Amino acid sequence: MKRSFTLSPEAVAYVGEIRERRGAGSDSEALDMFLRDAILEARRQQIDAACKEYYDTASGEELAEQLQWAEMVGPNILIGLPE
Numbered sequence: 001m002k003r004s005f006t007l008s009p010e011a012v013a014y015v016g017e018i019r020e021r022r023g024a025g026s027d028s029e030a031l032d033m034f035l036r037d038a039i040l041e042a043r044r045q046q047i048d049a050a051c052k053e054y055y056d057t058a059s060g061e062e063l064a065e066q067l068q069w070a071e072m073v074g075p076n077i078l079i080g081l082p083e
Contacts, residue, residue: 007015012027019030055063 024030
């Protein structure tokens with residue numbers, strides 16, 4: 001989708017650096033890469049925060065059940081996963 005934005009000279013320079021570093025074909029592609037990376041990082045942080053909240057608030061019984069599952073599955077969790 002074509003959009004128009006006004007950026008500071010510093011931001012324009014940074015987009016140029018990203019373009020060169022990532023081998024993007026244009027500033028637009030570099031900016032898109034940067035934004036996709038930022039979105040993925042934000043989602044990762046949300047998932048990490050949700051996991052932390054779960055384990056911070058889980059009861060001892062819930063945590064014991066998780067441990068039992070981990071011990072049952074152990075290293076076999078990787079069996080059957082596509083390569």
